[in-house]
Amino acid sequence: MKIAMLGWEFPPFVSGGLGTHCFELTYRLAKFGVQIDFFLPVGAKQEGMPPSLRLIEVAKTIIFPYLSFSKSKSKPPSYGENLIAAVEEYSRDCVRVVLEEAKKSRYDLLHSHDWMTASAALQIRKILNIPWVHTFHSTEFDRTSWPWEYIVGIERMAACEADRIIAVSKRTKEQVLRLGAAESKIRVIYNGVNFERFASSSIPSHSTQIKKEKQIVLFFGRLTEQKGPVQFLHAAKKVLEKKPNTLFLVAGKGELLPLLINISMQLGISHNVRFLGFVPEEEQRMIYKLADVYVMPSTSEPFGITALEAMSSGTPVIISKTSGVSEIIKAAIRVDFWDINAMAEKIIAVLSYTPLSKTMSQLGMKEASLHTWDKTAKETLELYKEVSKVF
Amino acid sequence: MKICIYFQVHQPMRLSRYSVFGRPLGYFDDELNSQIMHKVAQKCYLPANNLILELLEKHPNFCLSFSLTGVFLEQCKKFAPEVLESFAALAASKKVEFLSETYYHSLAFLFQEKDEFIEQVKLHQQAISQLAPPSKVFRNTEAMFSNDVAYLAERLGYSGIMAEGLDHILGWRSPNYLYTVKGCQKIKALLRHYRLSDDIGYRFSARWWSEYPLTAEKYARWLSELSGECVNIFMDYETFGEHHWQDSGIFEFLRHLPAEVEKRQNLEFATPSQLVDTLAPKDDIDVPYLTSWADIERDTSAWLGNQMQQNAFALLQSLEKPVKESQDPELLHIWRLLGNSDHFYYMCTKSLSDQDVHNYFSPYDSPFEAYINYMNVLLDFQQRLKKS
Numbered sequence: 001m002k003i004a005m006l007g008w009e010f011p012p013f014v015s016g017g018l019g020t021h022c023f024e025l026t027y028r029l030a031k032f033g034v035q036i037d038f039f040l041p042v043g044a045k046q047e048g049m050p051p052s053l054r055l056i057e058v059a060k061t062i063i064f065p066y067l068s069f070s071k072s073k074s075k076p077p078s079y080g081e082n083l084i085a086a087v088e089e090y091s092r093d094c095v096r097v098v099l100e101e102a103k104k105s106r107y108d109l110l111h112s113h114d115w116m117t118a119s120a121a122l123q124i125r126k127i128l129n130i131p132w133v134h135t136f137h138s139t140e141f142d143r144t145s146w147p148w149e150y151i152v153g154i155e156r157m158a159a160c161e162a163d164r165i166i167a168v169s170k171r172t173k174e175q176v177l178r179l180g181a182a183e184s185k186i187r188v189i190y191n192g193v194n195f196e197r198f199a200s201s202s203i204p205s206h207s208t209q210i211k212k213e214k215q216i217v218l219f220f221g222r223l224t225e226q227k228g229p230v231q232f233l234h235a236a237k238k239v240l241e242k243k244p245n246t247l248f249l250v251a252g253k254g255e256l257l258p259l260l261i262n263i264s265m266q267l268g269i270s271h272n273v274r275f276l277g278f279v280p281e282e283e284q285r286m287i288y289k290l291a292d293v294y295v296m297p298s299t300s301e302p303f304g305i306t307a308l309e310a311m312s313s314g315t316p317v318i319i320s321k322t323s324g325v326s327e328i329i330k331a332a333i334r335v336d337f338w339d340i341n342a343m344a345e346k347i348i349a350v351l352s353y354t355p356l357s358k359t360m361s362q363l364g365m366k367e368a369s370l371h372t373w374d375k376t377a378k379e380t381l382e383l384y385k386e387v388s389k390v391f
Numbered sequence: 392m393k394i395c396i397y398f399q400v401h402q403p404m405r406l407s408r409y410s411v412f413g414r415p416l417g418y419f420d421d422e423l424n425s426q427i428m429h430k431v432a433q434k435c436y437l438p439a440n441n442l443i444l445e446l447l448e449k450h451p452n453f454c455l456s457f458s459l460t461g462v463f464l465e466q467c468k469k470f471a472p473e474v475l476e477s478f479a480a481l482a483a484s485k486k487v488e489f490l491s492e493t494y495y496h497s498l499a500f501l502f503q504e505k506d507e508f509i510e511q512v513k514l515h516q517q518a519i520s521q522l523a524p525p526s527k528v529f530r531n532t533e534a535m536f537s538n539d540v541a542y543l544a545e546r547l548g549y550s551g552i553m554a555e556g557l558d559h560i561l562g563w564r565s566p567n568y569l570y571t572v573k574g575c576q577k578i579k580a581l582l583r584h585y586r587l588s589d590d591i592g593y594r595f596s597a598r599w600w601s602e603y604p605l606t607a608e609k610y611a612r613w614l615s616e617l618s619g620e621c622v623n624i625f626m627d628y629e630t631f632g633e634h635h636w637q638d639s640g641i642f643e644f645l646r647h648l649p650a651e652v653e654k655r656q657n658l659e660f661a662t663p664s665q666l667v668d669t670l671a672p673k674d675d676i677d678v679p680y681l682t683s684w685a686d687i688e689r690d691t692s693a694w695l696g697n698q699m700q701q702n703a704f705a706l707l708q709s710l711e712k713p714v715k716e717s718q719d720p721e722l723l724h725i726w727r728l729l730g731n732s733d734h735f736y737y738m739c740t741k742s743l744s745d746q747d748v749h750n751y752f753s754p755y756d757s758p759f760e761a762y763i764n765y766m767n768v769l770l771d772f773q774q775r776l777k778k779s
Contacts, residue, residue: 238412242411330757331740332757333756333757333759333760334756334757341410341412341413344412345410345411345412345763346760346763348411349759349763349766349767353699353702353762353763353766355697355698355699355701355702355703355762356699356759356762356763356766358698359697359698359699359740359759359762360759363740
């Protein structure tokens, strides 16, 4: 089976779950013997990849749509128009390159990820007449409080036109249904985690001192409203009332950073909060280990791979009920993202009750180890086979 | 073949949500407890009691047994006196036996010193004696049983004790006889026939079950085909109307059972005391470790299987001395209510399949929250104790 896969990001250029997913999925599918040509804007390193996986650079683009642009009218400058132009240009290039490759050898199936590649996928499908599988890692409604009609329009098109849709959670499936997709073609395939990678990490020597002195609470995600960093800071304030010797790490970057810094000052907790900015891949693993508890307070989280990563690292997790990952894990404490008191309460409990944190850590590792990318890839492959048969 | 039916009746005193940021008025959530008591009364206790009363009148040879925990009786008095009256009506029939157990449905037998356990058994005797004459058969919380439990029960004057009829205790032997217990003189063990009990308790409304639907006729036929002297069918009373809803046909099953049993000459009903009085033990069983009727493991791991449970239990136990020294009856009562086994059951983190059963009964979103809330309460209680 030969697949043309259209993506946007790939390690080391990763701004979220999509990049991780694409890497892990393609790597494993290739190992299962599926031939994959993965088309993406920026070239990524080929070393260590199975020979049946080719990474094909379509065109250099500098835009990371989930990371570096703001759609808020009140916060100029906006990259909005540039983004549309870049996406449309990329689409044209992508169609051209895929069709060129298709001349050399035939593709059996087309698989695209999220809205940026959906327009290109639609055109390619029409020309090559092959089945089209589209994965929703999120929808516009998860990413912003001000959904953009242009993007929603593309998502609606993908929801209606794709032959099969993969939703990364039941929650996402609900969103896709609202976009107009027929239920019969949607499959929920959950993300996984590279368990060994996170289980085997350790705290760097320069951090052992801080670990001894402070208890550490971690936030790790894009600094956007949907990830709930504001709630995190308000919960931090509450925790500090009871446990003043706690350090709150905010890892990740995004449009809310200036606001968050302001809030931490207004709340009078800036001494206990560190903004780490973008955390490179290698440091991510250490930072999970460093934390005594990982908090994912997202207001809307299609999946939340970071929760599985933290669990793999043996770190207890507190996650919002409005997350896809909460559909599949039991070894976590679930909170309502708006319930700051409950969030603080649970953070304090994990920091205070050692038997609790130990039990959560042990069970969390055990549970996370069951959610492998192999499983995700196998389920995806099953879907490929199913759609190929009926097409 | 004597058919011995026993129903366990219990409602835990569930805790209020205790936050480190704000205190509710009391440790126990009266509103929730009253709500659940009313719900279960309507769905189970009242209709099932009425049906049983009807059957006792209609079938002279029908008899059965219950045990009602002290915590249940207390909540009946407080929230649903009509339930208590309804049990009193059953007791008045003289064909219903009320077994003995710990007042607080507690894990007190697991304390290092057994004084507290003995006190709770006596408290229960007092409470139940207002309803019916004391029974000579004892049933420890969640059928927790071992040679030592039997030994202590015998010392307390009991002549019978209930236990789970586990294969590894019995080996090739049948649960359908009475047994003496290693290290004890005369006390007889009544062993639960777990398969036939669970056919009603768990599988009754399971559509995946090859025997679904279970009718009274079929069940009575199975009973009549058994060999042995007695069959012990023990389960939670909430089986009727709560675990299996009314529309599953569970009440109809019960309604027809006495008549189906009467049709078969080799079958008759007996209470636990009647078994103990009339049957001779066949052999000795040796149970050096604690067994129970809970989960797949049938041991104490449902309550003390993980670090959180052990930690909470250790703290609870450590407060016994200061509580008793305070000589404050209210504090003592609260402490004992905090020893209710259910609080520990909610903290269980075992296998996923049993986890679902634990979750079904739990008022918490997860075992972690059960532990957090319990510890918040217990630590507050500890502070209160220090001040007194």
